[in-house]
Amino acid sequence: MATSNVGKIRLKNLNELQNSYFSENSNSTSATECVVISPETPNKVAKASRGRRAATTVKKKRGANSENAENTKKIVANTTVKRVNKKEPPQGQMRIDSFFKSAAKNYKVEVAVPMTTLTSSSKNKKKTTNRVRQKGRKRLFDDETTTSTSTTATNAFSDETEPKMKLRTRFRKQPLRNAKINNVKTESNDVIDLCTDEDDQTLTVLGITPKKCLEPLDTNENIIQEPLIPSQVDIQKATISPKKSLEFLDPNENIIEELMIPSPVVIEKNPISPKRTLEPLNAHENIMQVLKIPSPVDIVKPTNSRRPRGSPKPCPPYKIVEGTNFCVDGFQFGVIPNVTHYFLSHYHADHYIGLTRKFSLPIYMSPTTARLVRTFIKLDDIYINEIDVDQTIIIDNIEITAIDANHCPGALMFFFKLSSGQTILHTGDFRANFEMESLPIFWNNPQLDVLYLDTTYLNKNYDFSHQSESIDRAVSLVKEFHNKHKDKRILHVCGAYVIGKEKIWLTVAKEFKLKVWTEPHRRAAIDCLHLPDAETYLYDDPNEANLHVIGLGQISYPSLVQYFDLYQDKYDMILALRPSGWEKNRKPSYGKRISVIGIEYSEHSSYKELERFVRFLKPRKVISTVPTERDLFVTGKVPTNWYDYEGPASMLSKAFQPSITTFLKNTPQIQKSKMSSICKSVATQYKINSINHNP
């Protein structure tokens, strides 16, 4: 993730910018073709909050609100108040509004005018509704769009018992509120925080009510040059016929014959997948299978009858990407009918489980994950295909773009764009943040059809601080500890997964110039991450290092007592850091020799981050990918009112914008895929020239 942007909050209110974009391009929302732009003609306007802010505690949020109470006339994200008041963007960041100078003249600060103020009670919460003065605003979506969006929204996993609103109110339904926060400060209606409880107002403030949407638009206003979002740069889909693709292969390889197959769908016949593909019958049937696209209907939860020992588990439907032959993170289910390509979102055991050296179908993953897979799973390299962040590949006429998931190193989200124009986002495991809202892929595809969502913390109780806050806290506590024990020899110990949570120990190591050692297994994994300057702080000998990175399970008092025994002649004290999502409000335990500091640290989205993310995308359908029980088929239920509501399409139409530099930087490039030659052909990769378009 762009950690360099942590804490740098830019941005704000460019409603007009977005509005004009969407109003001019409302017709194009259905367009399935990529927008072709030239680098020197930035034709897109995007928006999204660049501000990063954690779903912080209620206390903090309220503090932020009151702090800004005086600033009543501006709509800003309350967490970014200080920045917002700055007239100039951070250095090095050209803001999109600066970029589109002509448009900037037309910016207007919207004034939030409280219409009604209802104090919510704990049981029956009413919303605080504010109406925005919309003078000069353009509607983002016409009523037809809005209506169809809401009426067609379905959710296979939605609670059927939840009554569907026949008659919808004019105002959008509000999310359930955290019980802790019932009192919405109406006087701070100028402050917008989409991630807090005040987002009631936020939504209303930002949202355009249906009534407002009907207002005629002034087409002369706020027209920004080429509202088209600088899309995926000229996407040249150089269709490579199977014949052509042979050119890239070694003519001596006997597979070539097999590759001379007229149609991509036949590719699965390729003998590179002996174990898996030999089973499926004759070629003819195989072709038919491949042609058939699996649907959730195909995958029926089996009866409770005991599965014979050795037979694989049945594959839950959420592992299959709707309308494709793709499977994400589903390696433990044996041969899945019709699945021809696999995706591995990241290298965590619960996602790669089942992936062994015997696996023999093409898998797509980030370069980092690929290195891990090569290191720990002796999987044949011909099946490993790399797709990097912000790169797009094409398989079977489906565009797949990788997005940084802000989870562990190498974790990706996958954005699928089908030839039909349908768009699907699979988040894998992820921690949603504001920066994601700047991603061009979302702006270029404002209507998301299906969202496969990591709902790990889909519970209001899960509300943890931003990672940067957690890291700051770790640093300050360590510093404090050092100051208290200046003359002591301190062995630092930090818990971590094999992959994940390294930001904590990395930051502490660099801040205090500690020498780091970790167990060989984790060290091998860390070496796969290609961390910058790793050789300057990583040591092979634990006796040379004063920061040991060990398994989280060892960060307990009894374990640390044992651990200390190993090094007691070298150190006087152990200071252990335990980064975990469960460390909220837990006080450090300081002992004479052993001290443990819990650091609230999560690599999954908090409840509010999830809510904001879903509201931002407003998909037609949400599918949870996280089982809530031991039963893999039972997954979380995403509140339908996060996306199935009347009103503006999505937060994509709201008052946020990315910085232009980030925007351009993240614009996906069609990847000149560095795939193995075999899979290149197997997957019917198209060769596409990347285009650099630096502003």
Add this chain to the structure above:
DNA sequence: GCGATCAGTT
């Protein structure tokens, strides 16, 4: 030795 499964750990 490999892989699947389960129990246990923070």
Add this chain to the structure above:
DNA sequence: CACAACTGATCGC
């Protein structure tokens, strides 16, 4: 205790 993610033991091949 909540959880994700890991670790270790056992069992069958």
